[in-house]
Amino acid sequence: MRVIPLCVVALGGWLTMPALAADDAFQWLKRLAEAEHQQSYAGDFVYQRNGSFSTHAIWQRVAGGEVRERLLQLDGSAVEVAMVDGRPVCATQGLVPGAASGNGLGGDRFDPRVLTQSYELRVIGDSRVAGRDTVALAILPRDQHRYGMELHLDRATGLPLKSLLLNEQGQLLERFQYTRLDVGDVTPETLRTGTGCKTVEVPPAREPQPVEWRSDWLPPGFEQLESDVRSSPAADESVAWLSYGDGLARFSVFIEPLRGEVVQDARSQMGPTVAVSKRVTVDDGDVMVTVVGEIPLGTAERIALSMRKAPGLAQQ
Amino acid sequence: MSREALHESLSAVMDNEADELELRRVLADSGETELRSTWSRYQIARAAMHKELIEPRLDIAAAVSAAIADEAAPVKPAEHKRSVWQNVGRIAVAASVTVAVLAGVRLYNGGADSAPQMAQQAAQPAPSGLSVPQAQGPAMLAGYSEGEADAGQAAQDTTAVEGWHEQRLPEYVRQHAQQAAFGGSETALPYARAASMEER
Numbered sequence: 001m002r003v004i005p006l007c008v009v010a011l012g013g014w015l016t017m018p019a020l021a022a023d024d025a026f027q028w029l030k031r032l033a034e035a036e037h038q039q040s041y042a043g044d045f046v047y048q049r050n051g052s053f054s055t056h057a058i059w060q061r062v063a064g065g066e067v068r069e070r071l072l073q074l075d076g077s078a079v080e081v082a083m084v085d086g087r088p089v090c091a092t093q094g095l096v097p098g099a100a101s102g103n104g105l106g107g108d109r110f111d112p113r114v115l116t117q118s119y120e121l122r123v124i125g126d127s128r129v130a131g132r133d134t135v136a137l138a139i140l141p142r143d144q145h146r147y148g149m150e151l152h153l154d155r156a157t158g159l160p161l162k163s164l165l166l167n168e169q170g171q172l173l174e175r176f177q178y179t180r181l182d183v184g185d186v187t188p189e190t191l192r193t194g195t196g197c198k199t200v201e202v203p204p205a206r207e208p209q210p211v212e213w214r215s216d217w218l219p220p221g222f223e224q225l226e227s228d229v230r231s232s233p234a235a236d237e238s239v240a241w242l243s244y245g246d247g248l249a250r251f252s253v254f255i256e257p258l259r260g261e262v263v264q265d266a267r268s269q270m271g272p273t274v275a276v277s278k279r280v281t282v283d284d285g286d287v288m289v290t291v292v293g294e295i296p297l298g299t300a301e302r303i304a305l306s307m308r309k310a311p312g313l314a315q316q
Numbered sequence: 317m318s319r320e321a322l323h324e325s326l327s328a329v330m331d332n333e334a335d336e337l338e339l340r341r342v343l344a345d346s347g348e349t350e351l352r353s354t355w356s357r358y359q360i361a362r363a364a365m366h367k368e369l370i371e372p373r374l375d376i377a378a379a380v381s382a383a384i385a386d387e388a389a390p391v392k393p394a395e396h397k398r399s400v401w402q403n404v405g406r407i408a409v410a411a412s413v414t415v416a417v418l419a420g421v422r423l424y425n426g427g428a429d430s431a432p433q434m435a436q437q438a439a440q441p442a443p444s445g446l447s448v449p450q451a452q453g454p455a456m457l458a459g460y461s462e463g464e465a466d467a468g469q470a471a472q473d474t475t476a477v478e479g480w481h482e483q484r485l486p487e488y489v490r491q492h493a494q495q496a497a498f499g500g501s502e503t504a505l506p507y508a509r510a511a512s513m514e515e516r
Contacts, residue, residue, distance in 0.1 A: 036502040047508035054512060058504055071507055079511060088498050093514060095498075096491045110502040160503050176505045226495075233487035234480075243495060252492040256484070263480040270513065273493070275485055290485070292492040294509075 025121035025137045029112035031158030032151075036110075038062055039157050042190065043130070043181035044074070049174040049271025061186040070191045080197045090197040114247035118142055118221035127152050129161040130178040139248065144168055145219030145299040146249045147272065157183055165272050168296065173272040211240045213255055217306035219299055221246040232256055244293075251293020251300065253307060258286045267297065278304035489513050 042059045055074040060067065066085060073079040082090045115121070120140040127136040134152040141148050152162035162177040209229040227242040240255040258279070266277040274297050277290045289307045291300040493510035 033502060045504065045508070047505075047512060049509075049512060052512040054508065056504070056508060056511070071504060073511060079514070081507070083498070086498060096487075096494045160505075163503070163505060174509070176503070176508055230491075232484065234483035241491070243492075250492075250496050252488070252495065254484075254488045254491075261480065266481045266485070268485065270489070271509075273489065273509070273513070275489060277481055277485070288480075290488055292488050 022121050025123045026112055026116065028123070028135060028137055028153055028158065029110075029115065029121065032153055032160055033110050033112065035154075035158035037067060039159060039183065040186045041157070041159065041181060041183045042186050043178050045176060045178045047174070047176050050269075052271065055179075059186050059190050061188065061191055068191055070193060072194075078194060078196065080193055082191070082193045082197060088200045090193055090199050092194075092196045092198065095200060111247060115139070118146060118246045119148075119248065124150075127162075129154075130181045132156065132161065132181060134161055141168075143220065144296065146221075146246060146295060147173065149248065154181065154183075159183075165294070211242060212309055212311050213240050213242065213253075213307055214310045215242075215244075215253070215303060215306050216308050217302060218244065219246070219295070219303075222249075222251075225250070249294050251291055251295050251303070253303065254290040254292070255307060256288050256290070258288055260285065263288060267301075269297065274300050276300040276304050280305070280307060282309045486513075 040061050040063075042057075044055065044057050047054050047056065054076070057072045057074055059070045062068075067083075069083040069086075071081045071083075078092065080090075080092045081088055088095060112121075118141065120138075120142060122138040122140065124136045124138045127134045129152050133155045135155055137151045137153065139149040139151060147168075148166045150162075150164040150166065151160055153159065154161050159181065161181060162175075164175055165173040167173055208227060211227040211229060215224075222244045223246070225243045225245050227240070229238050230241050231237070232239050235256075237257055237259075240253075242253045244251055244253070263277075263279065265279060266275075268275045272294045273292065274295060275290060275292045276297065277288055278301065280287050280289050289304045291304045293300060295303075490510070490513055493506070493513045496506040497510040498507075
């Protein structure tokens with residue numbers, strides 16, 4: 001009879017262990033979410049994907065409830081961006097309309113709770129990045145409609161020092177990794193941008209235009225973040241734009257009328273980003289639906305084919 | 317060190333199997349001009365792959381056709397299992413395809429049923445074989461695999477390039493990337509991703 005309670009204890013302990021590991025990972029992600037808004041730091045990082053490798057320097061200064069950031073590309077042309085509370089204030093290169101407006105619905109602010117709906121979180125062990133002790137987390141997709149991530153967080157601050165995006169076969173799609181991180185005081189001088197960094201004009205605030213499109217099918221966990229009507233990059237046409245996210249992955253849908261033009265479907269992949277264009281027939285002529293995002297190709301195709309026109313419908 | 321051994325070393329370096337510093341030393345000792353030029357060509361090819369060379373805007377179709385043509389060209393019979401020339405050719409093809417991809421957006425038509433996976437490009441700088449993190453135990457860190465795909469595959473995938481998409485896709489991709497980069501992200505990752513989409 002003495003064996004039974006022991007068994008219960010042992011079994012109970014064994015059952016709760018994975019739960020604790022997940023809970024631990026969740027706590028780490030919460031720490032990450034806080035650190036990015038409270039921590040001043042400076043560092044260098046590399047970004048690598050299929051066909052691209054670049055090095056960057058970053059400075060972040062948090063003072064008076066304001067987060068100021070400066071990012072400078074270290075190789076090739078000196079691409080530079082300065083941001084205040086995540087909104088670009090100066091940039092060496094032209095930004096797309098909407099990038100500077102900051103009129104996002106704010107729905108995509110990193111929230112570990114949203115993440116757990118679509119991903120399983122695990123602490124996978126200790127690691128070391130940029131000469132600092134880090135904890136390695138696995139963010140594993142619960143289905144085949146999104147990629148997994150290996151995330152290494154600084155033990156001292158919770159800052160993400162390394163992230164690897166992996167496809168379902170475990171192949172590396174992209175690497176983001178710090179090579180140096182200095183935590184603490186960042187002087188305002190270091191945040192001063194070069195002369196090539198041109199002030200970003202903030203367009204007058206306007207309500208996003210209603211989009212007469214909706215998705216018939218979405219991968220579980222993805223929700224619409226924003227939508228708007230923009231002008232076509234190549235023709236005098238209006239393009240309906242919708243963006244979706246699951247708390248980690250994002251994709252955008254662009255819908256442009258073809259006006260009788262014969263254009264074939266297309267697919268392309270740039271590292272983690274896939275672009276799928278599908279011709280969809282609606283009552284008033286064909287349109288080209290283009291899905292761009294960090295999602296598997298098959299999922300993007302299915303989304304493209306699931307877009308439906310719903311006149312009079314907006315923000316749904 | 318024999319000539320054969322030198323070729324072997326060079327070949328190994330191209331496959332990321334040897335220490336570069338070691339090879340530099342060997343080359344300096346050998347004074348072989350042929351090997352030196354092979355080595356410098358390799359460096360240029362790799363620089364191109366890493367976007368370090370400032371390339372003017374390229375005609376994607378022409379660049380890809382050239383890559384295919386190069387690939388199809390008969391290769392000098394190998395003296396031994398891993399010919400240096402074979403490797404140089406392969407890297408050059410991969411580099412030119414990569415540059416074509418960088419210059420624009422790679423488009424290809426085809427069946428919609430293929431499994432979603434990373435476009436296969438051979439001899440690329442990115443590591444390909446990576447283990448999925450395991451449940452427990454010590455952290456699984458990224459490891460490079462030495463697996464090599466066939467460069468010809470990258471060229472085959474790239475068939476038709478359409479003007480309509482060519483005019484729009486780069487801008488759509490930019491819009492998507494920048495929206496994520498400046499959408500209140502917690503890390504600089506979406507920013508770096510967006511920067512990598514910019515043509516320079």
